[in-house]
Amino acid sequence: MKEDVKIMIVDDEAIMRNLLLKILEQEGYHVTLVSSAKEAIEKLNNERFDLLLSDVKMPDMDGFQLLKKVKKEWPQIAIIMMTGYGDAYTVKEALMLGADEYITKPFKSHEISLIVERAYWRLLASKRRINEESKIAD
DSSP, X not given: OGGGOEEEEEOSOHHHHHHHHHHHHHTTOEEEEESSHHHHHHHHHHSOOSEEEXXXXXXSSOHHHHHHHHHHHOTTSEXXXXXXXXXXXXXXXXXXXXXXXXXXXXXXXXXXXXHHHHHHHHHHHHHHHHHHHHHHHO
């Protein structure tokens, strides 16, 4: 079932993208890497994704701007924000803008795996609830 989950990783640091790719592919997920928020938006316009992991600090468009756009245009996508700045303000802002989860860098591989799985199960539960509500409305 994890192989059906499409995850996009958005980070301007190649080392972080490749680390996340290795961790999540070992877990069985289908992973796409992009290096900027603009590239992420281009991909989202052409492909379906279930989860998006985005760094907060990136050049051009930061992770919060990407988060707002994705939540507006693709609300069905679960979003996990990654930050090297684990202060309460950054975490609170991410959650208030609609992030499903957040993680502070550096993290251990089992931590990112757990957070991705938790976001995925929350997404599935939400989709199931929406399907049941639409059946009741019919």
